[in-house]
Amino acid sequence: MxxxxxxxxxxxxxxxxxxxxxxxxxxxxxxxxxxxxxxxxxxxxxxxxxLAPFIAPYGFSQLRDAHGNFGAQDPPSAAHWLGTTVGGYDVLARVIWGRRRRCS
Structure with a gap:
């Protein structure tokens, strides 16, 4: 070679x-x-x-929609798939937006 x-x-x-x-x-x-x-x-x-802004049903800190307040500790429903928190926030929206939030 x-x-x-x-x-x-x-x-x-x-x-x-x-x-x-x-x-x-x-x-x-x-x-x-x-x-x-x-x-x-x-x-x-x-x-x-x-894609959070496009797929989240509500904003991260949104407490009411066109029909009024969400209500505190509501169980899962058609309007709130994972229910709401004690403070009245939509759990699904907070889970989706939670990845985008920065720690203080």
């Missing part, structure tokens, strides 16, 4: 150097399944946080 028969060194693409891609290629079986599930769940939460 001569030196000219060697293959040229190909630099891996930018995404192949990411730690997540490297771990995905090295993992097998249950480990790979758990990694993919974790990535999907994380992606879902990021998507919900980005």
């Amino acid at each position: 001569s030196l000219t028969d060697e293959r040229p060194v190909v630099k891996p693409r930018w995404y192949a150097r990411l730690p997540v891609v490297r771990q995905l290629r090295q993992s097998v079986g249950l480990q790979r399944g758990m990694l993919v599930a974790g990535l999907v769940i994380t992606g879902f939460f990021i998507l919900v946080a980005i």
Whole structure:
């Protein structure tokens, strides 16, 4: 063999150097399944946080709608899928908006 028969060194693409891609290629079986599930769940939460203004039924600190106050500690209903809090806030809206709020 001569030196000219060697293959040229190909630099891996930018995404192949990411730690997540490297771990995905090295993992097998249950480990790979758990990694993919974790990535999907994380992606879902990021998507919900980005789309919060469009999917939240009410604002984060909204206490009333067009019909009046929400009411305190209402059980889940068609208007409030997860019910309301002691303070009268919609729980679903606060869960969706909660990802976007900053800690003080």
